[in-house]
Each structure stands twice: as structure tokens, then as C-alpha cells.
Amino acid sequence: MTAAEPMDPTPHPAPSGSPSGGMGEPGSDGRFGDFGGRFVPEALVPACLELEEAFRRSWADPAFRSELDALLRNYAGRPSPLTEASNLSERLGVRVLLKRDELNHTGSHKINNVLGQALLTRRMGKRRLVAETGAGQHGVATATAAALFGFDCVVYMGEVDVERQALNVFRMNLLGTEVRPVASGSRTLKDAVNEAMRDWVSSVETTHFCLGSVMGPHPYPWMVRELQRVIGDEAIGQCRALLDGGVPDVVVACVGGGSNAAGIFSGFVDTGARLVGVQPEGGAAIGRGLPGVVHGSASMLLQDEHGQVSEAHSVSAGLDYPGVGPEHAHLSAVGRVEYPSVTDDEVLDAFGLLARTEGIIPALEPAHALAWVVREAGRSIPSGSSVVVNLCGRGDKDVAQVAALLAQRPPSP
Numbered sequence: 001m002t003a004a005e006p007m008d009p010t011p012h013p014a015p016s017g018s019p020s021g022g023m024g025e026p027g028s029d030g031r032f033g034d035f036g037g038r039f040v041p042e043a044l045v046p047a048c049l050e051l052e053e054a055f056r057r058s059w060a061d062p063a064f065r066s067e068l069d070a071l072l073r074n075y076a077g078r079p080s081p082l083t084e085a086s087n088l089s090e091r092l093g094v095r096v097l098l099k100r101d102e103l104n105h106t107g108s109h110k111i112n113n114v115l116g117q118a119l120l121t122r123r124m125g126k127r128r129l130v131a132e133t134g135a136g137q138h139g140v141a142t143a144t145a146a147a148l149f150g151f152d153c154v155v156y157m158g159e160v161d162v163e164r165q166a167l168n169v170f171r172m173n174l175l176g177t178e179v180r181p182v183a184s185g186s187r188t189l190k191d192a193v194n195e196a197m198r199d200w201v202s203s204v205e206t207t208h209f210c211l212g213s214v215m216g217p218h219p220y221p222w223m224v225r226e227l228q229r230v231i232g233d234e235a236i237g238q239c240r241a242l243l244d245g246g247v248p249d250v251v252v253a254c255v256g257g258g259s260n261a262a263g264i265f266s267g268f269v270d271t272g273a274r275l276v277g278v279q280p281e282g283g284a285a286i287g288r289g290l291p292g293v294v295h296g297s298a299s300m301l302l303q304d305e306h307g308q309v310s311e312a313h314s315v316s317a318g319l320d321y322p323g324v325g326p327e328h329a330h331l332s333a334v335g336r337v338e339y340p341s342v343t344d345d346e347v348l349d350a351f352g353l354l355a356r357t358e359g360i361i362p363a364l365e366p367a368h369a370l371a372w373v374v375r376e377a378g379r380s381i382p383s384g385s386s387v388v389v390n391l392c393g394r395g396d397k398d399v400a401q402v403a404a405l406l407a408q409r410p411p412s413p
């Protein structure tokens with residue numbers, strides 16, 4: 001296997017397992033039901049096994065947990081509040097609670113995962129990070145951790161995204177990270193993942209691949225969900241204090257790869273709450289996709305009639321991904337989580353609505369979750385219901401793009 005074809009799925013299967021309970025550990029081969037696994041080139045198998053071993057040992061180690069907790073608290077700013085959105089609630093006729101992960105250092109939930117992986121990198125004795133990024137939030141979070149830990153860092157980013165998220169490119173450079181634009185394919189997130197994996201194949205002795213979502217080969221989907229679990233653990237405790245009965249009727253999150261959704265769902269999967277993962281209409285891997293293997297695991301995937309990966313299209317770079325994390329494919333297959341989609345227009349409306357009613361400018365990604373709530377309030381969400389929305393990122397990075405999009409919009413009648 002050459003370093004030039006990290007995408008070629010060489011399966012390294014083991015007997016299929018299934019997660020224990022709602023969102024437990026996957027089978028030993030990293031399977032969530034029919035999805036997941038570890039489809040990587042031979043050269044990456046030892047690195048995946050080393051990472052799994054390091055994560056398993058560290059996650060069971062109270063010293064690691066307290067080191068990570070301290071970083072999350074003192075560096076990232078956790079816990080994030082759960083805010084009652086009274087004005088929006090009045091407007092919609094449902095009680096909206098916002099999980100404020102946009103207040104984290106660097107502006108999104110990505111830092112939760114990255115700080116955990118940075119600690120693991122140090123434990124594994126490596127000192128270089130490579131990462132992929134779409135909107136740039138994961139790249140910025142990784143560059144931030146690299147600066148903090150003194151690691152070398154290279155971030156791969158599609159040329160299209162380099163252009164539409166120029167501010168985040170500059171931030172990464174300021175933080176001492178090299179951003180390598182990717183010119184292949186659709187020049188977006190999918191292609192950036194390919195390039196980061198290529199780099200990892202050829203540098204695996206010294207380098208950790210800091211993957212930004214619940215995707216990729218085992219152990220990433222499981223590990224990243226566990227590192228994002230803090231969102232759900234905090235939120236359910238906050239709901240106990242705020243809500244009669246302690247459990248919201250609905251929990252909503254946007255889904256790109258699915259890490260912020262997996263993080264918040266993991267706190268509620270064993271309750272009676274309705275769980276909803278909102279996809280962009282142009283990237284609805286669950287619903288419009290078919291089973292397939294991409295970036296090291298089996299999941300649902302947008303593809304053409306020849307099984308080639310199709311391009312996703314979304315107003316938000318962070319959701320512009322043709323696949324979805326394997327655990328989400330599983331949660332959909334077993335009927336525990338719904339995965340509807342919303343249009344770019346609905347997203348722009350929700351973005352503006354939250355800004356005007358609550359004084360909070362969301363990222364375009366969580367504006368998808370809000371857009372679904374706006375559409376369904378008083379319909380599939382009965383009036384008076386309580387709804388927790390994971391506000392996983394802030395909109396500073398998106399305001400210039402939104403201004404341009406609104407300028408192109410036909411005036412409303």
C-alpha cells in the first residue's frame with residue numbers, strides 16, 4: 001500500500017460487535033451495529049491500535065481525567081451555561097434552552113475534543129499534529145492546542161474553505177500552524193481529510209492525526225464522542241435544575257460529522273427525550289445517502305449511481321461533508337435518533353432570528369438546529385414543550401458570508 005492511497009479501503013475486520021446500551025462502547029472492532037470499523041491502509045493499523053490502547057488506558061485513569069477536567073475548566077472555560085431563551089420561546093410557543101458551547105475558548109465545541117487528543121499525543125510521546133478542517137474551527141482549536149502543548153502542527157483545508165473562511169486561516173497562522181490548501185476533488189472538507197490521512201501515513205512515528213469529528217477508523221468515532229460527552233453530562237445536570245421532571249422533551253443538534261450531536265445526545269440517550277440531529281439539505285447523508293465506506297469507516301454516505309462519493313453542498317463549511325459518523329448511522333437504523341434536514345434559506349432565517357431575539361449570533365452550523373425548531377414548533381414539537389438546542393459555535397466567522405448571501409437574496413414580498 002502506498003502513501004498515496006489512504007482512501008483505499010483495506011478492511012481489517014474482526015467479528016461484528018454492538019454497542020452496550022444506548023451509546024456505550026462499540027464492539028472490539030469498533031462496530032456500532034452495521035457501521036464503523038477500521039478500514040485503513042496496513043501502515044495505519046499499528047497507529048490506530050496504539051491510539052485505542054492509549055485512549056482506553058487514559059480514559060480509565062483518574063489522573064488523566066482530572067488533567068483534562070482542569071484544562072476544560074481553566075483554559076476552555078467550561079462548564080458552558082444552559083440559557084433560557086425567553087424571547088425566542090415566546091415567539092415560538094415552545095420553551096427553548098440553549099447549551100452555550102459557543103462560549104468556549106476558540107468559539108465552538110471543537111476544543112473539548114482537541115484538548116483530550118493533545119493530552120493523548122503527549123502521552124504517546126508524539127510531538128506533531130496533523131488535522132483536517134472545514135469551516136476552520138477544528139483547525140483553529142488544533143492550532144491552539146499545538147501552541148499550548150508546544151507541538152508542530154499542519155492543518156489541511158480545502159481551497160474553497162480557505163477562501164470562505166479566510167479569517168480562520170489567519171488565526172491558525174498567528175497560532176504558529178501551517179495551513180496547507182488542498183486543491184483536489186471538491187476542495188472542501190472531504191478532500192482535506194484525505195490529505196491529512198496521507199500525511200499521517202507517511203509520518204505516523206512522530207505524528208498524531210487529530211481528527212475533528214466522530215468519524216474515521218476505530219477508535220476515533222468512539223473516542224471523539226467520549227471527549228464530547230462533557231456537553232451532554234453538563235446539560236442533563238443543568239436540565240435537572242431547570243425543568244420539572246428534569247428531562248427536556250426534545251434535544252436538538254446539527255450534524256456534520258456528528259461530534260457535537262453525539263456529545264449532547266450521550267447525556268440524554270437513556271432518557272425519554274426525543275433526539276434530533278439536523279442535517280443540511282445538500283449534505284443529508286442519512287436519508288439521501290447509501291451505506292458505504294469513507295475515511296476509514298462504514299457509514300451512510302452521499303454517492304452517485306457508481307458508488308463514487310458525491311459532493312455535499314451547504315451554506316455552512318462545517319457541515320459540507322458527504323458522510324456522517326457511523327454511530328449516527330446506527331442510531332438512525334435502530335430508530336433512536338431522527339435526522340431531518342433543513343434548507344439554506346431556513347438556516348439564514350434562523351441565524352437572523354436568534355441574533356434579533358436573543359442577542360446571540362450563532363454559527364451557521366447550529367443555526368441548522370434552530371431552523372428545524374423554528375419549522376417544527378407547534379407542529380411536530382407540541383406547544384409548551386421544552387427543547388434543548390446545542391449552540392455549538394458562534395457566528396463571528398460567518399457574518400461576512402451571511403452579509404453577502406443576504407445581499408443576493410430576492411427581497412421578501
Ligand SMILES: *Cc1c(COP(=O)(O)O)cnc(C)c1O
Pocket residue numbers: 108109110135137138212213214254255256257258259260261318319363365366392393394
Ligand atoms: C465543526 C463544526 C460542526 C460540525 O461538526 P460536528 O462534528 O458535526 O459537530 C458544527 N458546528 C460547529 C460550530 C463546528 O465548528
